[in-house]
Amino acid sequence: MRVVEKRQLLSAEEISRTLQRLAHEIVEKSGGTQDLALIGVRRRGVPLSERLAKTVKDFSGVEIPVGTIDITLYRDDLSTVGPQPVVHSNEINFNVDDRDLVIVDDVLYTGRTIRAAMNGLFDLGRPKRIRLCVLIDRGHREMPIEATFIGNSVQTSDTEIVEVHLKEIDGDERVVLVDRVP
Amino acid sequence: MLQRLEHLLGIEDLTREQISFILDQAKPFQEFQRHPLKKLATLRGKTVALAFFENSTRTRISFATAAARLGADTMNLQAESSSLKKGESLLDTVRTLEAMRPDGIVIRHSSSGAPEFVADRLGVPIVNAGDGTHEHPTQALLDALTIRDRKGQLEGWNLTILGDVLHSRVARSNIHLLSKFGVRITLCGPAMWVPRELETLAPNVRRVTRIDEALDQADVIIALRVQTERLHEPALAAEEYILRYQLTPQRLRLARASALVLHPGPMIRGLEIDDAVADGPQSCVLEQVTNGLAIRMALLYHLVGGAAVEPPPAKVPDKAQ
Numbered sequence: 001m002r003v004v005e006k007r008q009l010l011s012a013e014e015i016s017r018t019l020q021r022l023a024h025e026i027v028e029k030s031g032g033t034q035d036l037a038l039i040g041v042r043r044r045g046v047p048l049s050e051r052l053a054k055t056v057k058d059f060s061g062v063e064i065p066v067g068t069i070d071i072t073l074y075r076d077d078l079s080t081v082g083p084q085p086v087v088h089s090n091e092i093n094f095n096v097d098d099r100d101l102v103i104v105d106d107v108l109y110t111g112r113t114i115r116a117a118m119n120g121l122f123d124l125g126r127p128k129r130i131r132l133c134v135l136i137d138r139g140h141r142e143m144p145i146e147a148t149f150i151g152n153s154v155q156t157s158d159t160e161i162v163e164v165h166l167k168e169i170d171g172d173e174r175v176v177l178v179d180r181v182p
Numbered sequence: 183m184l185q186r187l188e189h190l191l192g193i194e195d196l197t198r199e200q201i202s203f204i205l206d207q208a209k210p211f212q213e214f215q216r217h218p219l220k221k222l223a224t225l226r227g228k229t230v231a232l233a234f235f236e237n238s239t240r241t242r243i244s245f246a247t248a249a250a251r252l253g254a255d256t257m258n259l260q261a262e263s264s265s266l267k268k269g270e271s272l273l274d275t276v277r278t279l280e281a282m283r284p285d286g287i288v289i290r291h292s293s294s295g296a297p298e299f300v301a302d303r304l305g306v307p308i309v310n311a312g313d314g315t316h317e318h319p320t321q322a323l324l325d326a327l328t329i330r331d332r333k334g335q336l337e338g339w340n341l342t343i344l345g346d347v348l349h350s351r352v353a354r355s356n357i358h359l360l361s362k363f364g365v366r367i368t369l370c371g372p373a374m375w376v377p378r379e380l381e382t383l384a385p386n387v388r389r390v391t392r393i394d395e396a397l398d399q400a401d402v403i404i405a406l407r408v409q410t411e412r413l414h415e416p417a418l419a420a421e422e423y424i425l426r427y428q429l430t431p432q433r434l435r436l437a438r439a440s441a442l443v444l445h446p447g448p449m450i451r452g453l454e455i456d457d458a459v460a461d462g463p464q465s466c467v468l469e470q471v472t473n474g475l476a477i478r479m480a481l482l483y484h485l486v487g488g489a490a491v492e493p494p495p496a497k498v499p500d501k502a503q
Contacts, residue, residue, distance in 0.1 A: 070210065073224045073483075084487045087480075089210040123219040 005178050009136065009154055009162070012173035018151040019048070022133055023055035025149050026102055035098065035128060037065040041105040041117050042088055047168040048135060049104035067092030069103075074116035090120065097125040102149070106164040108134040111143030136175060138162050189301045189308040190481055192317035193358040201359060204480060205327050211476035211483075212327075214251070225254035228486055231284035233259045233276065234311070235291040240447055241311050241320075244471070245288045248478035254486065257284060272296060273303060280304050286486035289313075294351075307485040315349050320481065321446050322355035324474040326363075328466050329402055331473075332442055336363040342396050342437070343367065344427060345406030345454055346375040352446045353406060357384050370396035371406075371427060372418050393427055400437035404444045405429045408454045420453065430456045434464065442466050 010018065030036050033056065040049030046068050053066045070088040078084065103117050114132055121127060133149035138156045152175075156162065159180045167173045187200060214220065230249040234242050242258075249256050259279065272291070279287060286307040289297045294314030301308040312318040330336050341360055347353045347369045357367055361384035369376045370390045381387050390396040397403065413420045429443065443455075443465045451457050459465060 073210075073214075073222050078224060078487055079227070082488060084484050087207055087210045087483065089213045119223075123217050123221075125218060 002181050003161070003178050004181055005176050006160070008174055008176050010152065010175035012167075015135070015166075015173060015175065018135065019051050020055055022149050022151055023052045024059070026052065026133060027056055027060060029148070030100060033060060033062040033064055035100040037067065037094060037096070037099045037101055038133075039067045039069050039092070039101055039103045039117070039121065041103060041113060042068060042070045043169060044106040044164050044166055045104045047166050048106060052104060052133070065094045067094065067096075069117050069120050071113055071116035071120060074119045076112060076116070090124075092124060095125060096121060096127050098128045099125075101127045101130045103130060103132045104134075105132070106135050106166075107162045108132070108137045108145075108147050108150075109140055109162075111141045111145035114145050115143050135164060136162050187485070189297075189310075190319055190485065191298050191301060191308065191310050193319045193322050193355045194317065196319075196359075196362075198362045201323070201326070201362065204323055204477065204484075205330060207480040207484065208323075208327050208473070208476040211479040212473065214479070215472055215475060220251050221253065222251060223253040224483060225249070225252040225285075225487055228254040228285040229257060229283070230254050230482060230486060231257040231259065231279050231282070231287045232311075233279060233287055233289045235259075235261050235272070235275075235289070235296070236312070237261065238290055238311070240471075241290065241474075244474045245309075245311060245478050245482075248475050248482055251475070252479055252482055252487075254285070254482065257282065272299070276300050276304060280306055286482065309481060309485065312351055314351065315354070316351055317355045317358075318351040318446075319355050320474065320477055321352045322359040323481075324470055324477045325352075325356055325404065325444055325446075326359055327473045327477060328444060328470050329360075329442065331469075332466065333401065333440075336360065336365065339365050339401035340399050340438075341365050341367045341402045341404065342400040343369050343404045343406065344393070344396070344429060345371050345408055346412060347371055347380055347406065348375045348377060349409070349412070350406050353404070354383065356404060357387060361386050365402075368396050368400070372423070374417065393433060394436055397433055397436040400441050402442045402444065403429065403434075403437060404446070405449075405455045407446065407448065407450060410450070410453070424453060428452075428454060428456060429459050431458045431462070434459055434462075444470060447471070 038049040038053055040046035049066050053064050057063050068091040070090055072085050072087045131148040134147045135151040137147055137150045137153045161178050163176050163178055165172045165174050232245055246256050288309045288311050290311040291313050294316035296313050297308050297310040310319055343353050367387045368390050369380055370393055376389050443459055445467050449455055449460055
């Protein structure tokens with residue numbers, strides 16, 4: 001099995017412009033920044049949520065709280081994977097009760113990660129509302145979950161993988177579509 | 183790495199990396215203890231057998247709570263109610279337990295080596311919850327987590343262990359663990375409880391008879407529980423132990439100002455430790471209890487979770503039967 005790059009979906013410049021637009025959309029559709037908080041899903045949702053919060057601060061002056069959630073303990077495939085994956089801490093230093101939360105992740109695929117993230121949030125309290133913001137929606141849902149804020153929708157096949165590279169984690173910055181070939 | 187660790191039988195054979203990994207994995211579970219809703223479904227459908235062949239309240243409740251918070255069910259076996267009283271052997275008892283298909287067995291036994299004996303014969307992950315005078319690995323791990331949290335690191339401190347070191351599996355596991363991190367260890371207590379052989383247990387271990395000398399420059403002090411049945415005339419009367427070895431506020435002042443006081447519990451106030459020390463700002467006793475939950479959750483998550491272990495092949499019945 002080899003992995004080959006098929007095409008670039010977003011450049012660094014396009015990622016940046018997409019996040020600018022998403023930040024504005026989040027504030028507009030929320031009717032302001034009242035009660036608003038972002039929850040980045042480990043790992044790549046974390047830098048994305050931080051960048052969105054920074055953009056909001058740049059144009060509105062408001063600092064919205066940002067938290068991090070690790071979904072490992074809420075995965076539904078743990079009894080089928082071999083060794084247990086390493087667990088990381090959540091970092092949510094605010095009360096989620098009555099908050100208007102936006103979960104931020106890089107790619108929306110089956111919807112299972114988001115289901116797990118919501119379960120994790122419910123253990124912390126009772127948010128007023130939870131919405132979802134993703135950089136890429138690649139389809140193939142296995143759960144009744146859709147995103148409110150979408151950077152780009154991409155048609156993909158089952159064997160393809162959407163790779164999001166962010167400079168904070170990967171050193172480079174781009175989104176590529178790769179395929180597994182036998 | 184721990185992912186490759188099948189059982190937790192003791193600290194002695196663990197590497198520094200394996201210990202650090204367990205301590206790191208306890209962090210998210212420490213955070214979890216502060217959640218308003220303390221119930222995960224991570225180990226839903228898994229069963230943990232708690233086989234306590236020796237009395238225990240604190241450790242058993244800690245393991246049971248850790249399993250419950252991970253969503254696992256527990257089966258309880260206690261010495262008083264078990265068939266051991268009727269003469270059944272340890273192996274038969276645990277084989278019966280195994281036949282109920284638990285996904286892990288937590289075992290406490292008065293014989294040193296019992297958990298290893300069981301681990302060698304069953305195909306189930308075994309966690310040692312204390313065996314004889316051998317080891318009590320989860321206690322040492324929770325102590326290390328407490329020290330690392332309060333002092334930022336394990337490396338380089340001076341540790342003093344006070345009391346009946348000879349009979350203490352807590353002391354043994356702590357000596358093994360902390361010496362791997364370069365901690366200098368001083369053992370102090372009545373000579374009959376601190377024999378010379380203990381110095382050979384690990385590097386950087388020394389014995390000191392006088393408590394004043396043992397506490398000088400100490401960064402961490404572990405006061406062990408003194409079993410009252412071991413205190414009697416003429417060897418050593420309780421009054422004499424109190425006079426010579428009780429951890430009092432005056433004596434604590436001989437240690438570093440930042441020194442921590444740990445006790446594995448249950449504490450006997452007025453014997454090995456004075457009230458003012460047990461409840462003082464340097465005492466970590468209650469943190470130890472909470473950290474115990476985090477350590478045990480992390481261990482159960484890694485040892486009991488994951489893909490089910492294949493049960494050993496059923497024995498082909500003998501044709502002649």
